[in-house]
Amino acid sequence: MEKPIGVATQENRRAINWNVPNLLSFFRILAIPFVVICLFFPGPLGSFLASLSFSLASLTDLLDGYIARQQKSETAIGKLLDPLADKLLINSAFIMLIPLGRIPAWVVVLIVGREVAVTGLRGIASAEGLVIAASRWGKAKTVFQSISLIGLLLHYEYLGIDFHLLGMMILWVALVITFWSGFDYFNKFYREHQKYSKRSKVKGER
Numbered sequence: 530m531e532k533p534i535g536v537a538t539q540e541n542r543r544a545i546n547w548n549v550p551n552l553l554s555f556f557r558i559l560a561i562p563f564v565v566i567c568l569f570f571p572g573p574l575g576s577f578l579a580s581l582s583f584s585l586a587s588l589t590d591l592l593d594g595y596i597a598r599q600q601k602s603e604t605a606i607g608k609l610l611d612p613l614a615d616k617l618l619i620n621s622a623f624i625m626l627i628p629l630g631r632i633p634a635w636v637v638v639l640i641v642g643r644e645v646a647v648t649g650l651r652g653i654a655s656a657e658g659l660v661i662a663a664s665r666w667g668k669a670k671t672v673f674q675s676i677s678l679i680g681l682l683l684h685y686e687y688l689g690i691d692f693h694l695l696g697m698m699i700l701w702v703a704l705v706i707t708f709w710s711g712f713d714y715f716n717k718f719y720r721e722h723q724k725y726s727k728r729s730k731v732k733g734e735r
Contacts, residue, residue: 550611553589557614560586561621564682568625573685579622580682586618587675615671616644622678631681631693636704640674643711650718659721666710673703 560582567579590611620641626632680696 550592553592554610554614556589557586557618561618564618564622565625568629568682571629571684576682576684580679580684583618583622583675583682584679587679590615590671590675616648619671619674619678620644622682623674626678626681631684632697632700636700639704640707643707647711647714650715654718654721657722659718664710664713664717666706666713670703670706670710673699673706677703 563582564579564586567575567582569575620637623632623637623640627634627637677696677700680692680699683692683696685692
């Protein structure tokens with residue numbers, strides 16, 4: 530018996546929503562509790578497992594975007610899930626490092642505050658129908674934050690390398706890129722909003 534067209538369409542839509550890139554993004558979210566639990570045991574083993582879990586989860590960010598572009602399987606849920614997974618994973622790791630004394634609290638406040646501000650701005654842009662293209666600075670921010678966290682999570686010295694010091698050095702670079710990317714986004718929003726206002730004014734005069 531043939532299935533009704535509506536049922537087949539719904540099944541296809543579910544299959545698309547749960548494609549490989551979206552499953553990889555979902556894996557990043559599932560990795561968060563494991564990273565958090567490992568940091569409740571901040572010795573060498575717990576720190577190593579936390580760093581390993583975070584590293585593997587971060588690698589999926591590169592894979593899901595590549596696979597989605599190759600297979601042309603980008604979906605609406607994927608566009609939401611991908612940046613959400615990144616923010617949850619990175620911000621959770623940053624917050625967990627504060628009570629361990631591995632990172633200054635004010636740095637985390639600035640990073641999380643920037644994310645909240647840009648997310649709010651995206652909501653305003655979307656409500657006004659403005660399309661603001663993502664820049665390479667946003668991706669660079671994620672990459673540098675992730676690399677710094679790998680070092681800060683690992684924390685201890687291995688093979689003569691002080692990973693905490695290395696992580697902090699990369700973190701300062703990440704902090705600069707974080708704020709520059711935020712400024713870049715706000716600047717783009719301002720320019721697009723100005724264009725939108727001018728178009729609306731011209732239409733109103735007509």
